[in-house]
Amino acid sequence: MKSWISIPFYLWKNTLRRWLEYPASPVSKAFIPILLGFLSLLVLGLFAAIERELSAQLDQSQVFTVVSSEFVQGDSAPTILSRTYEEEMLWQARFPDAFLVHARQPLLSANFRGKNLPVMAMTAGSEALAPRGDHEQPPATRLLTRDPSLCQPREQITFGNLRLLTEVNQSPEWMTRDLGTDEAVVADVTLAHSALQKGFIHHVVARLQNLNELRRYVDEMRAYYRAENRRVKTVSAVEILENLERIRRFQFMAKTLILISCCSILSFTLGSIAWLEYRQDAYLLALLRSFGTPVTVLWCHMLLENLILVLGGIMLVWTTWASLCERALPKLQQLGMQAQTVPQLGTKELWVLLAAGTAGVMLAMTPVAFALRRQPGLILQ
Amino acid sequence: MRIELQKVHYRYPGAETPVFEGLDLALHPGITLAKGFSGCGKSTLLRLVAGLLKPLRGKITTSSPHRVGSPRYLRDEIGFVFQQLNLLPLASVARNVRLAVEMAGGDPDETAKLLGLLGLSRYAKQKPSRLSGGQQQRASIARALAKKPGILLLDEPTSGLDDLNTCVISRVVRETLPPDSICLIATHDKRLDPIADEILDFNTFLPVEEHLKTLA
Incomplete structure (x- = not known):
């Protein structure tokens, strides 16, 4: 050896x-x-x-999504309504990569087959209004439902004293998951203008790219509404992420x-x-x-x-x-x-x-x- | 083989008096006995030559290509027999000897030959603990000699041994030591005098009064 x-x-x-x-x-x-x-x-x-x-x-809680809701009623409604149009542009400019949906829900509901459906008033160009990018053509209202096969391609709804024939589409994810609404009528803000003047709930759904963007968005949004002296309810995953x-x-x-x-x-x-x-x-x-x-x-x-x-x-x-x-x-x-x-x-x-x-x-x-x-x-x- | 100690100083850690102060010594091939009082430095000299102790000052030079004290030097040049506990307890006598030969790259056949010369053939497969003191000492010498060392260092190899064992050891060392090798034996056993080519009297290095002081 x-x-x-x-x-x-x-x-x-x-x-x-x-x-x-x-x-x-x-x-x-x-x-x-x-x-x-x-x-x-x-x-x-x-x-x-x-x-x-x-x-x-x-x-479960959509990692980088923030949902904010503001209940507006009374005399301040017209002023805040006009501010929401400016804010829509402001947030889109501040967060160009984010997916942002601004929906104004008047206190008056639409009626479909005897059911009261919330109305989401959106600015022209919103994807919910023109899902195929068809922004030029009317109709300016759509019935969004979880299962469009249960409806006719076009259905009649009433909104206030208006009778409207709307196209039926699938509810988008931001509506079903983030706002928790299965069925709603989306309408151009011009159609719902007079109803919005009396009061509305302003929903903003924002999907950010990462935690830093999310944190920046939440911070800026809270600071903005605090400065405006407006009470906005915010739901986000910031705390969980942190x-x-x-x-x-x-x-x-x-x-x-x-x-x-x-x-x-x-x-x-x-x-x-x-x-x-x-x-x-x-x-x-x-x-x-x-x-x-x-x-x-x-x-x-x-x-x-x-x-x-x-x-x-x-x-x-x-x-x-x-x-x-x-x-x-x-x-x-x-x-x-x-x-x-x-x-x-x-x-x-x-x-x-x-x-x-x-x-x-x-x-x-x-x-x-x-x-x-x-x-x-x-x-x- | 040639060994030269130049101005070697050595003191054990914690000791007040040095063992050597400027020791000059040359060792030549053949058998040299280092004799003197107990504690005069005979064993220390052996350890210094082997490189198991390092001099505090001075130099030890050899004709070996390896540095004094390096593993190669110890493997190839040194055969050392300590006063006690020389053998690896878990290896047989033959394995103890063969291990040293293998480490030095020597001929394993030397094992059986040396064990035979030292009268240990019967005990080759025995563990060292089964051997008597004299047999263990002979086995240690077999191990040291088997690798044909350039420098053979024996520290009191016959202390406590009877005349027969002493005679066997003397004869085998004399007969099997390679011609150019140096054998340095630290002893005060007069029975080894006949095999010596040279005797170093350590009492001349250290005056008696100094020696008595170290004992005190």
Whole structure:
């Protein structure tokens, strides 16, 4: 056997003997990372579950959509109505990439087959009025319904004292999802002008490109209405998005903290054990050095020995994590805890733990590295 | 092989008095005995020559291409027998000897030959713990000699051994030492005097009063 095999072979033999003689040492070396790994996975898993929950909420609430509604009544209605036309242009100019819908809903409803339908008055050129880009041609009213197949292609509605024959179209998404209205009549503002003068609800649906745009839009809009002294109800996902970002920041901090804590605990505990083991084997190691074994070979062997136990412990937790959680879930539920599913973790979390384990072992082996540099002549008798 | 110590100073960490202060010494091929009182520095000299201790000042030069104390130097040039606990406890006697030979890139057949010369053939497969003190010492010498070292360093190789063991060791060292090798033996055993080519009396390096002071 060549020396580069026989020396490591002997070192492993010595390690196995030590493990058999003092099983507490390898067991504790593996148990500490198992415990730390399990606790870390629990924390990371909870964060991942919270993030997933928030993401689901976002999916339901249209991530970058803001819906604002302003109820206007009385003498101020004509003035505010004219302001809404200016605002429509203002917001479109401020946010050219955003999808913006301004709908003014008069307090007077339209009637269709005995049903009262809300009327959405929109400026000429709105897509809801001319879904095929046919802005030049009348009709200036449309009946929008969730299921147009249930209606005739053209239906008659009454709006105040007007009898109108309207084209029937599919309700757009902004109406059904953002305003929560399945059926409505959209009309040109000129048709609904006199009804709007008496009072209306001004709906603005805005779909922005990203969180920054969304935040800017909400900030500017709130500041504008505050300055105008107007009360506008706003629904947006800003808070959820900010919570999600906060969770992600916390997650990053938690990962860093876990990395540092695992690393420190491992380095202190493994460092103490490794030091005791070094003291136990100091003579043997010095003897091997006197034969010409390089210090790096001895150090690498000790490092490898610890890495195998620590990373093995972490991998054991990683592979058994899901089944452990599945077994624990019914018991937690029996105890009245709201544990529904096993927290899913990505490989990123595994890498965090492996990195913490490796760094901890490396730190733990630092004192041994210094001790190994001691002159063998001071140890050997 | 040639070894030269020039103005070597050495003091153990924490010790007040130095072991050597400006030691000049040249070692030539053949067997040299280093004799003197206990604590006069015989073993320290052996460790310095092997590079297991580093001199605080001064220089140790050899004709070896490797730096004194480097792994290659220890593997290829040095055969060292310590006073005690020389053998790897988990390896058999033969494995102990073969390991040193393999590390030095020597001939593994030397193992059986040397174990035979030292009367250890029967114990080749035994673990060192099953051997007596004398047998362990002989096994250590077999390991040191098997790799045909340029420098053989024996630290009290016969202390506590009977005349028969001493005789065997003396004979084997004399007969198997390669011609250009240096053998330095730290001892105060007079039974080894006949095999010596040169005797270094360490009592001349350190006056008796100084020696008594170090003992006090």
